[in-house]
Amino acid sequence: MKKKLSKEHIIQGIFLLIASFSIFIIFFIFFFLFKEAIPAFIEVGGDIFSTDFSNELGLGGAIRGSLIVTGGALLIAYPLGIGGGIFLSEVASVWIRRILKPIIEVLAGIPSVVYGFIGAIILVPFLTDSFRMISGFSLLAGGLIIGVMTLPIIISISDDSLKSVPREIKEASLALGATPWQTIKKVTFPAASSGIFAGATLGVGKALGETMAVLMVVSAITRAPDSWFDIFESGPVLTSLIAGHWGEAYGLKVNVLFAAGVFLFIIVSVMSIISEIMQYRIEKKFKGG
Amino acid sequence: MRNVFGKIINTKMLYEYVSLQRLLFLLSLCLSCLYALAGFTIVATLNYIGEDIYGYLFLIFGICFLLTGISSIKINKKKSVRILIFSLILFLIVFVSTAYPSSVGLQDYGLSASLTYNMIFSIGLIIFGLIGALLSLGALFNFKPLGNQYGAYFLLVVCMLIILYPLVIIIGQVTINGAPGITWEFLTSDVRGLGESGGILPAIVGTLLLMFIMFVIAVPLGIGAAIYLEEYAGGHFMVRVIKMAVSILRGVPSIVFGLFALAFFVPIFGISFLTGGLVLSFYALPMIIRSSAEALKSIPQGLREGSLALGATKWQTIRRVVLPPSLPGIITGVVLGIGEAAGETAPLLFVSTLIIKMPPNLLGMVASLPTHLYTLFGMRGGLGDEVEVAARMQNAWSTALILLTIILILNVVALVIREKFRKEF
Known part of the structure; x- marks a missing residue:
């Protein structure tokens, strides 16, 4: 009996070790990125936030570009994605839902390099034509493509959150004579909105971290756009800066690119942590109430 | 709700009037959907139609909504006023479109692009088509919450179609362009x-x-x-x-x-x-x-x-x-x-x-x-x-x-x- 118990303990220990592996990976990633980035932080100093990458090795322009692209992407992805989520979970019949769900999964599974390829070959010439741009490779194209790529996450999060609203609440509303749409608008959606919001921070992270599509449709020039609103220009984005300038980088530039990686890692991790904490609280609320 | 439906069933004349008017509503609904779809197709397939056609499109649109607005004025004042305002806006667009240059530069505002006539009016078709569809849906169902519901569902379906569109484009384009090379x-x-x-x-x-x-x-x-x-x-x-x-x-x-x-x-x-x-x-x-x-x-x-x-x-x-x-x-x-x-x-x-x-x-x-x-x-x-x-x-x-x-x-x-x-x- 005693021997068996100790065997059980060993097995549990092994599983704990395996499970802790994710924590090790996180620390490894942070440690090795930071190790390579330290020279950049020391030698470039405060200039790291300047918008001039070519001369001063500043990342300010890339951060601005990332924010513009992410903002544009979310402007597209949120309304459409939440609408799609409401349709899937509340409006669509069981059959339509069973057809649409895998299709949305396929949309999520299409590799980003294919999105980038299609974006560069089809979307970019179209934008050049529509807006009489010198070149359609622009932050606008990046925002559009990333918006489409973020859609599946927003859809599935909205769908899950809406589905997790207790059925009794909806039925009470319907029993009082409200139409299904009134129930969705006044009861289901408000109840699910905190969950949607919590999950939506994940969408922000995904949009910020997308690399290949941005690299292919925005192109990785170093000159930052002059204004915050000029989405019709090309410009550096944190991810495409790393990917596009790696080949020609040497010396301190390499360290600066690692610093860009550190920025990305920190921003996205903070987003994930916020989302996780919020989801935890919501779970608690629904269980408690 | 019973009141509204009761009136419709009891007053025969009114019922006939309503059904004729409903036909008009249906017509404007179809037209709106058609226009939204057309605008979407134009934007999506990147084939702009001739610039001078947009004026006529909006003119037909405006006339249709003017008729529906006038025909429903005795039934529901508030809704018909809304529809009439909408048709007025459409006529305004027709007027503007004749005077509009083929593109407007945004360089003065610090943007490095121009807005082309084609782009604006194709997107205009989508937006006004959707608004028109919502208005006629709202009028078609006299009971307001029901009209709202169908309007909202309509928008959600549109949402879903837009979401599915990139998938169709990607799979379609990749298949069409990629298949000839596969040996x-x-x-x-x-x-x-x-x-x-x-x-x-x-x-x-x-x-x-x-x-x-x-x-x-x-x-x-x-x-x-x-x-x-x-x-x-x-x-x-x-x-x-x-x-x-x-x-x-x-x-x-x-x-x-x-x-x-x-x-x-x-x-x-x-x-x-x-x-x-x-x-x-x-x-x-x-x-x-x-x-x-x-x-x-x-x-x-x-x-x-x-x-x-x-x-x-x-x-x-x-x-x-x-x-x-x-x-x-x-x-x-x-x-x-x-x-x-x-x-x-x-x-x-x-x-x-x-x-x-x-x-x-x-x-x-x-x-x-x-x-x-x-x-x-x-x-x-x-x-x-x-x-x-x-x-x-x-x-x-x-x-x-x-x-x-x-x-x-x-x-x-x-x-x-x-x-x-x-x-x-």
């Missing part, structure tokens, strides 16, 4: 030149090799972690920390994985398939953990308790009772996770190359289908004469088609397994 030789020969001739066999085999490495490394780690999280430690502090780590790892951008590979794996394993496979395994790990945990969670608690009550140990219970029924769910997650990771390019960006010869070396540079596609795309600008560039683009499309096919097959496999699983429970 037996393309699938089974080495890459020749700079990708303009020969096939993509090394890239296909490279992708399969990466998948195999992921299968060996990420799957045991992922399932093991899920078992710990779901079976051993319920509500433990450690579980919160691990779950947090998994969700952070899930969010880490793929390019950061690439940098990590460069800083950590490359000094150990060199620029090799091993490095590529390891970093992709780490990338796929959180997805596999999450879906496996999901599958384990769906096993009823009663099964576990029954087994434990019979005197089985925890490990015996997991191995004999919990794992078998949750296996289909786990496999689904594994297939989807590995598929998604195999389609990634960014983590491999710094270790990949254009592999020319078979077989790929486990310790040689990486080439997989996505990196091959990216390399071909990167060389579209030059390197060789026009014929070679065109051949390279053709190969890029075909590579994209093969890649998409593999991803689709994996998705279908996952779907089939899941459907079977659903029937069992």
Whole structure:
């Protein structure tokens, strides 16, 4: 009996070790990125936030570009994605839902390099034509493509959150004579909105971290756009800066690119942590109430 | 509600009036939908129609809504006023469109673009078509909440169609452009030149090799972690920390994985398939953990308790009772996770190359289908004469088609397994 118990303990220990592996990976990633980035932080100093990458090795322009692209992407992805989520979970019949769900999964599974390829070959010439741009490779194209790529996450999060609203609440509303749409608008959606919001921070992270599509449709020039609103220009984005300038980088530039990686890692991790904490609280609320 | 319907049924004259008017509403609804669809098609297929047609389109639109507005004025004043205002706006657009130049420069406002007439009015068609559809739907159903409901549902359906549109475009374009290049030789020969001739066999085999490495490394780690999280430690502090780590790892951008590979794996394993496979395994790990945990969670608690009550140990219970029924769910997650990771390019960006010869070396540079596609795309600008560039683009499309096919097959496999699983429970 005693021997068996100790065997059980060993097995549990092994599983704990395996499970802790994710924590090790996180620390490894942070440690090795930071190790390579330290020279950049020391030698470039405060200039790291300047918008001039070519001369001063500043990342300010890339951060601005990332924010513009992410903002544009979310402007597209949120309304459409939440609408799609409401349709899937509340409006669509069981059959339509069973057809649409895998299709949305396929949309999520299409590799980003294919999105980038299609974006560069089809979307970019179209934008050049529509807006009489010198070149359609622009932050606008990046925002559009990333918006489409973020859609599946927003859809599935909205769908899950809406589905997790207790059925009794909806039925009470319907029993009082409200139409299904009134129930969705006044009861289901408000109840699910905190969950949607919590999950939506994940969408922000995904949009910020997308690399290949941005690299292919925005192109990785170093000159930052002059204004915050000029989405019709090309410009550096944190991810495409790393990917596009790696080949020609040497010396301190390499360290600066690692610093860009550190920025990305920190921003996205903070987003994930916020989302996780919020989801935890919501779970608690629904269980408690 | 009963009042409204009661009136309609009791007053015969009114009923007839309403039905005639309903016909008009239906007409304007159809026209609106048609216009929205037309605008969408124009924007989506990138074929602008002649600039002078837009004026007539909006004129017909305006007349239709003017008629519906006038005809409904006795029934519902508020709604008909709304419709009349809408038709006025449409006439205003017709007026403006005749005076409008073919494009407006935005350079004065610090933007480096111009708005073309075609663009504005195509999008205008979509927006006004949708508004018109909502208005006529609202008027068609006299009971206001019901009208609102159909309007809202209509918008949601439009939302869904817009969401599905990129998928149609991507699959359609890739199939149309990629299919002509797919021959037996393309699938089974080495890459020749700079990708303009020969096939993509090394890239296909490279992708399969990466998948195999992921299968060996990420799957045991992922399932093991899920078992710990779901079976051993319920509500433990450690579980919160691990779950947090998994969700952070899930969010880490793929390019950061690439940098990590460069800083950590490359000094150990060199620029090799091993490095590529390891970093992709780490990338796929959180997805596999999450879906496996999901599958384990769906096993009823009663099964576990029954087994434990019979005197089985925890490990015996997991191995004999919990794992078998949750296996289909786990496999689904594994297939989807590995598929998604195999389609990634960014983590491999710094270790990949254009592999020319078979077989790929486990310790040689990486080439997989996505990196091959990216390399071909990167060389579209030059390197060789026009014929070679065109051949390279053709190969890029075909590579994209093969890649998409593999991803689709994996998705279908996952779907089939899941459907079977659903029937069992």
